[in-house]
Each structure stands twice: as C-alpha cells, then as structure tokens.
Amino acid sequence: MPELPEVETVMRTLQPKLIGLKIIAAQILLPKIIRTPDIDEFKEKITGRKILKINRRGKYLLFILNDGLNLLFHLRMTGNLVYCQQDEPLSKYTHLVLALDNSCHLRFADMRQFGRIWLVPASSMNSLSGFKDLGVEPLGAVFTTSYLKKELKRRHVRIKPLLLDQTFIAGLGNIYTDEALHRAKINPERLATTLNPREITRLHHAIRDVLQEGIENRGTTVRDFIDGNGRPGNYQELLRVYNREGKPCRRCGQNILRKKIGGRSSYYCPACQKI
DNA sequence: ATGACGTCCTGCCTGC
DNA sequence: TGCAGGCAGGACGTCA
Numbered sequence: 001m002p003e004l005p006e007v008e009t010v011m012r013t014l015q016p017k018l019i020g021l022k023i024i025a026a027q028i029l030l031p032k033i034i035r036t037p038d039i040d041e042f043k044e045k046i047t048g049r050k051i052l053k054i055n056r057r058g059k060y061l062l063f064i065l066n067d068g069l070n071l072l073f074h075l076r077m078t079g080n081l082v083y084c085q086q087d088e089p090l091s092k093y094t095h096l097v098l099a100l101d102n103s104c105h106l107r108f109a110d111m112r113q114f115g116r117i118w119l120v121p122a123s124s125m126n127s128l129s130g131f132k133d134l135g136v137e138p139l140g141a142v143f144t145t146s147y148l149k150k151e152l153k154r155r156h157v158r159i160k161p162l163l164l165d166q167t168f169i170a171g172l173g174n175i176y177t178d179e180a181l182h183r184a185k186i187n188p189e190r191l192a193t194t195l196n197p198r199e200i201t202r203l204h205h206a207i208r209d210v211l212q213e214g215i216e217n218r219g220t221t222v223r224d225f226i227d228g229n230g231r232p233g234n235y236q237e238l239l240r241v242y243n244r245e246g247k248p249c250r251r252c253g254q255n256i257l258r259k260k261i262g263g264r265s266s267y268y269c270p271a272c273q274k275i
Numbered sequence: 276a277t278g279a280c281g282t283c284c285t286g287c288c289t290g291c
Numbered sequence: 292t293g294c295a296g297g298c299a300g301g302a303c304g305t306c307a
Contacts, residue, residue, distance in 0.1 A: 001301075265300085279307080284299105284300105
C-alpha cells in the first residue's frame with residue numbers, strides 16, 4: 001500500500017531519470033484508470049510534452065509538464081510506476097505505457113486496478129475532487145504540535161480513523177498510522193478530543209518520525225510495493241506493530257492484537273496502548 | 276458532523 | 292488436489 005514514504009520513494013527514484021525527457025507516445029491498455037480527459041484527448045495532449053518536475057502531495061505523484069499541464073498518479077493499493085528499457089517484457093498488470101525520447105519507458109501497472117491517473121491543466125488542480133481537499137503535509141512546516149492540538153480539540157472521532165482521513169492529514173495510511181500510534185502509546189480507539197497535551201506532542205513526533213524513517217528505508221514492502229526502479233523497500237523489517245498480530249511487542253513483550261476499527265485492521269499493543 | 280456500508284478488483288487464505 | 296467463498300484495503304459515494 002503506497003503511503004507517503006512509498007510515494008516519496010517513487011518520486012525520488014524517478015526524478016533523476018525523467019527530468020527533461022519528452023513523452024513521445026502513450027499506450028493505454030486499461031482505459032478506466034484514466035479519470036480525465038477521455039483517452040483520445042489524453043493521448044493527444046500528453047504526446048510531445050516534456051517532464052519538467054516531479055512533486056508529491058499526500059499520496060499523489062504530480063508530474064509537472066510543459067504547456068501548463070499536470071499529470072497526476074494515485075497508486076492506491078497495488079499500483080506502481082516504473083522506469084525501464086523499452087524491450088523489458090510487459091507485465092500483465094501494465095495499464096499505461098509512456099514512451100520517452102531516450103528509448104525508455106515509464107510504465108504504470110496495478111494488479112487490483114484501483115490506481116487512477118489524471119491529466120489536467122495546472123490551473124484547474126483546485127477543482128479535482130480528492131486532491132483539492134487534501135489536508136496538511138505531515139512533514140511540512142504547517143504541521144506543528146500546536147496545529148495538531150488545535151485541530152484535535154474539535155474533532156469528535158476516534159483517533160485512528162481521523163489519522164487516516166486524507167482531508168485531515170495528507171499521506172498517512174494504515175501502516176504508518178498504526179506505527180505512529182504505537183510509538184505515541186495511544187490506543188487507536190481513543191477519541192481525538194480526549195488526548196492530553198503530552199500525548200498530542202508524542203503523537204506529533206511519532207508521526208513525523210515514522211514517516212521520516214519510512215523514507216530513509218525506501219518505503220515498506222508488505223507485499224507489492226516497488227519504487228521507480230522496480231525495487232522493494234526495507235522498512236517492513238522495522239515495523240513494530242503493523243502485520244505483527246500475535247507477535248511480541250518490541251517495547252514490552254506483550255502480544256500484538258489486531259482489531260477492526262472504522263472498518264480497517266488495526267494493530268496495537270494492549271499494554272503500551274491502554275484505552 | 277459523523278459513521279456505517281457498498282463499490283471497485285484480484286490474489287491469497289481457509290475450509291471442505 | 293481442487294474448488295468455492297470470504298477477505299483485505301484507499302478513496303469515494305450514498306444513506307442514516
């Protein structure tokens with residue numbers, strides 16, 4: 001599941017390869033993944049465009065093209081974006097191939113077909129549903145302890161589903177949310193309004209630390225994640241709770257539990273993260 | 276404002 | 292061994 005650190009890793013691996021290259025052709029093998037525009041217009045508009053820059057916003061990858069166009073990718077669960085030689089065999093899950101003017105390919109593949117792609121003028125980015133309502137960047141300057149204190153005070157929801165809400169904080173998914181709550185010693189079912197200042201400070205630091213460590217370790221590969229060069233990440237080795245049901249807590253030795261909270265699997269230590 | 280649930284999709288796991 | 296059925300999960304829409 002690509003979350004912020006995985007998307008950041010894809011961006012960092014693609015950036016040195018793609019900047020300055022021109023897209024000379026687009027092959028669309030699964031039309032429904034292109035949200036806008038329709039596939040004929042997509043092909044026409046993207047052909048001849050140059051890749052000027054690659055950015056990340058939340059879990060979105062944002063390609064800045066010339067002529068004021070932006071190409072957006074959301075990898076969702078199993079999507080990947082890989083730079084490779086053009087003679088590399090196509091995987092059966094490849095849905096979009098962008099041919100580049102150096103005889104290489106940028107390929108989008110997604111086993112579960114949940115990933116989505118948009119090609120939009122930079123000027124209309126703020127009308128894209130999902131993208132336009134994204135919350136604060138958790139590694140950015142706006143996301144401070146006092147910001148988190150102020151925001152949590154008026155949210156009458158459990159902390160886990162709130163952290164997963166992309167309009168609240170952009171980029172956290174199931175893995176890093178569970179890891180951050182464990183580090184902060186906060187039970188995922190706690191109501192946001194009941195967290196005390198010390199806990200909020202711990203949570204703020206924990207969120208930034210787990211994301212930063214995730215990036216430093218090139219992302220988490222539980223099953224599918226690969227970076228822009230097709231390589232898995234390393235952070236799965238360092239996870240403390242996620243996907244560790246029944247295994248001992250790395251802090252206290254108690255067995256990690258798994259419980260559905262807000263419809264999502266949540267892993268936590270019942271001793272370190274008391275209600 | 277909040278939450279529950281269905282939808283998308285396919286590989287994997289479980290049970291028979 | 293093989294098959295059927297359930298499950299997981301990010302985002303979004305619908306309904307209560």
